[in-house]
Amino acid sequence: xxxxxxxxxxxxxxxxxxxxxxxxxxxxxxxxxxxxxxxxxxxxxxxxxxxxxxxxxxxxxxxxxxxxxxxxxxxxxxxxxxxxxxxxxxxxxxxxxxxxxxxxxxxxxxxxxxxxxxxxxxxxxxxxxxxxxxxxxxxxxxxxxxxxxxxxxxxxxxxxx
Amino acid sequence: xxxxxxxxxxxxxxxxxxxxxxxxxxxxxxxxxxxxxxxxxxxxxxxxxxxxxxxxxxxxxxxxxxxxxxxxxxxxxxxxxxxxxxxxxxxxxxxxxxxxxxxxxxxxxxxxxxxxxxxxxxxxxxxxxxxxxxxxxxxxxxxxxxxxxxxxxxxxxxxxxxxxxxxxxxxxxxxxxxxxxxxxxxxxxxxxxxxxxxxxxxxxxxxxxxxxxxxxxxxxxxxxxxxxxxxxxxxxxxxxxxxxxxxxxxxxxxxxxxxxxxxxxxxxxxxxxxxxxxxxxxx
Numbered sequence: 001x002x003x004x005x006x007x008x009x010x011x012x013x014x015x016x017x018x019x020x021x022x023x024x025x026x027x028x029x030x031x032x033x034x035x036x037x038x039x040x041x042x043x044x045x046x047x048x049x050x051x052x053x054x055x056x057x058x059x060x061x062x063x064x065x066x067x068x069x070x071x072x073x074x075x076x077x078x079x080x081x082x083x084x085x086x087x088x089x090x091x092x093x094x095x096x097x098x099x100x101x102x103x104x105x106x107x108x109x110x111x112x113x114x115x116x117x118x119x120x121x122x123x124x125x126x127x128x129x130x131x132x133x134x135x136x137x138x139x140x141x142x143x144x145x146x147x148x149x150x151x152x153x154x155x156x157x158x159x160x161x
Numbered sequence: 162x163x164x165x166x167x168x169x170x171x172x173x174x175x176x177x178x179x180x181x182x183x184x185x186x187x188x189x190x191x192x193x194x195x196x197x198x199x200x201x202x203x204x205x206x207x208x209x210x211x212x213x214x215x216x217x218x219x220x221x222x223x224x225x226x227x228x229x230x231x232x233x234x235x236x237x238x239x240x241x242x243x244x245x246x247x248x249x250x251x252x253x254x255x256x257x258x259x260x261x262x263x264x265x266x267x268x269x270x271x272x273x274x275x276x277x278x279x280x281x282x283x284x285x286x287x288x289x290x291x292x293x294x295x296x297x298x299x300x301x302x303x304x305x306x307x308x309x310x311x312x313x314x315x316x317x318x319x320x321x322x323x324x325x326x327x328x329x330x331x332x333x334x335x336x337x338x339x340x341x342x343x344x345x346x347x348x349x350x351x352x353x354x355x356x357x358x359x360x361x362x363x364x365x366x367x368x369x370x371x372x373x374x375x376x377x378x379x380x381x382x383x384x385x386x387x388x389x390x391x392x393x394x395x396x397x398x399x400x401x402x403x404x405x406x407x408x409x410x411x412x413x414x415x416x417x418x419x420x421x422x423x424x425x426x427x428x429x430x431x432x433x434x435x436x437x438x439x440x441x442x443x444x
Contacts, residue, residue, distance in 0.1 A: 013323040067379045068352070075372050088440065098434035102416060105439060106382050106430075109411045110375070110404065113315065115323025124444035137444055 011149040012117050018149070025145045028073040028081045029054040029138070032062045034092040035127045036084035042131035050135040051142040054082065062086065063096035067107040070121060074111070080120045080145040082138070087125040097125075119144045120151065162268040163213040164296045168237060171263055171294065175235050176204035181261055184235035185223045186210040195273065200228050212237060217270045217278070219388035221246040222344040224255045233259050239267040241280070243289035244386040244422030245344040250291070251428055254347055257291075264292025266299045280387045280402070283308060286423055302423070305413060308406040315407070332397045333370035339401055340377060342394035345384050353377060378404035383412050383430025384421045415439050 009019040031037040037058045043050060055078075059065060062085025070081050083104065091097045104123050112118045122144075124137045168186060175181045188199040188209045196215050200223065201207060219242045223229055238246055243264060249255050266288045269281030283306045288299045314322060340346045340353070353373045378385075378401075385405040392401050412419050412430045416438060419430045 013319055015320065068376050071372055071375045071379075075368055088436075095434065098436070098438065099431065101438055101440065101443070102434055103379075103431055105415060105442060106408055106411055107379060108442060110379065110382075110408060112319075113311075113322065113407045114326040114371075114375070114404075115319060117319060122444065123442065140444070 009146070009149045011152055012147075013115055014152060017152045023150060025053050025079040025142065025150070026077050027054045027138075027141060027145060028070075028078040029056040030059055030065050030069060030081070030083045031056055031126075032064075032085040032092075032097075033058055033060050035086035035090065036062075036124075036134065038128035039084075039126040039130050039134045042128065043134045046131045048131060048135045050138040053142045053145075054138050061091065061093050061096040061100075063091075063093070063100040063103075065100060065103075067103055070107055070111070074116070074120070074151060079151045080122065080141060080148070082122045082124065082141050084124045084126045084134075084137070087127055090127060116151075117148050119148060162265075162297070164265065165211045165213065167296055168212045168263060169207050169210050172201065172207045172210055172235060173204060175261055176207065180233065181235040182232040183229055184210070185220045185229065186235075186237050187212055187216040187218070187220075198223060200226070202228075212265075214268065214270050217272070217393060219245060219344055219390045221249060222342060222390060224249060224260075224344070225347045231259075233261070235261045235263065237263045237265065238289050238291065239265045239270070240284060240287040240289055241267075241386050241388040242344075243291045244286060245388060247291050247422040247425060247427070248345060248384055248386070248429070249347070251422075251426055260293075262289070262292045262294075264289025264295045266295060266297035268297070278389065279308075279310075280389050283387075285420060290423060291425070305418070305420075307410055308402070310400070311403055311406050311410060314403065327367065329399055330367045330370040330374065333367075333374060333399060334397055335365050335370055335373060336396060337373075338394040338396060339374075339391035339399075342390040343381070344388070344390065345381060345386075346377075352380075374401075374404065378408060381405060382408040383416075383419060385409060386421050 009023060011017040031040060065083050073081055085097045085100060088097060108118060108121045111121055122141050126134045172184045184201040186199055187196040189211055190197055194215055198218050198220055199209060220236055221238060221242050250257055269277050272278050285303050285305055340351060353376055389402055395401060416430050417435060421429060
């Protein structure tokens with residue numbers, strides 16, 4: 001039992017909050033239809049293992065990702081967010097990911113400013129051919145967020161009502 | 162800075178020439194020196210207009226008002242107000258030919274205590290950029306200064322920043338006065354009013370305040386002109402400028418020194434892109 005207490009994971013933003021035993025993070029994955037979603041499909045069909053903590057939403061393009069999606073997922077259940085789209089220059093809609101890139105930078109910096117660890121909001125470019133890369137990215141993000149601990153964003157007040 | 166006489170003359174001239182239906186200006190409250198906006202429709206009432214360094218509000222907000230919509234409007238704009246007017250013109254919210262704009266080369270305005278406002282100390286564009294007639298002597302564009310508050314808060318630890326903003330969100334009462342007072346929030350149906358989500362409606366919780374303020378500030382990122390109408394309107398005196406100034410700094414430093422509404426035809430930072438935008442934060 002002692003070792004369990006020693007290894008207890010605490011939230012990096014609020015050290016007074018610790019994770020329950022056997023805590024697993026919930027990660028919101030928002031993937032672009034043309035590259036990253038196909039890439040994650042390839043990961044599955046290639047039988048490459050990746051952590052099951054990620055919950056995937058498919059969007060038409062990474063520029064469909066309103067910063068609101070990230071705020072909403074962090075506010076409700078997610079401990080971290082991963083947004084993934086086509087590599088620059090590969091966008092199905094020519095320039096969608098360039099617009100998205102600007103929004104991602106500002107969103108990430110703003111959320112960091114108001115007190116979220118910067119690694120809770122992650123972005124990646126994964127093409128349809130990069131199955132192993134997708135598995136690697138998910139593993140890396142999951143490991144990172146396990147280290148950061150639970151987000152506990154005003155959740156209590158929501159669920160008590 | 163006292164242009165009361167000139168503005169009264171201009172307004173009565175415009176009414177006499179039948180160039181405008183409404184003149185949007187400032188009047189004193191009648192109780193103290195503080196000023197409130199006023200819509201003048203009757204040429205007899207022109208004498209109520211005042212303009213001095215207590216004229217703090219951004220009048221371009223009144224262009225979404227029912228009494229000014231589709232009418233010929235006379236309007237006073239300071240430097241920051243003219244930037245928001247510029248954005249409204251670019252975003253096709255108002256028609257330039259229906260406006261008569263009295264631009265001010267602004268020396269800065271004062272708050273209730275008589276101190277010069279912080280945004281005026283850091284002002285980059287004190288002269289009106291859109292005008293038909295200019296009052297005062299132009300001062301030109303100044304250098305960009307990083308806001309002292311965000312410099313201080315940004316250098317603090319993560320846990321401190323989290324605790325600070327948690328208190329800010331706790332104190333928000335979700336009255337949406339910030340949104341109503343913002344000249345660039347003109348949507349007829351605002352996304353933070355939608356009723357499909359129980360976590361997003363007007364419930365007065367820390368969580369909903371976090372959600373609403375974050376969404377609101379990101380909708381204004383790259384468009385906010387730092388007129389601080391929102392802060393003046395906030396009944397809880399929340400430091401809303403922190404969010405906007407932070408975004409402004411990130412955008413200025415990363416996206417080719419973008420400043421909202423300074424040049425005619427400029428859109429917000431999120432309406433355009435560059436191949437040289439930073440990519441190092443993406444895996």
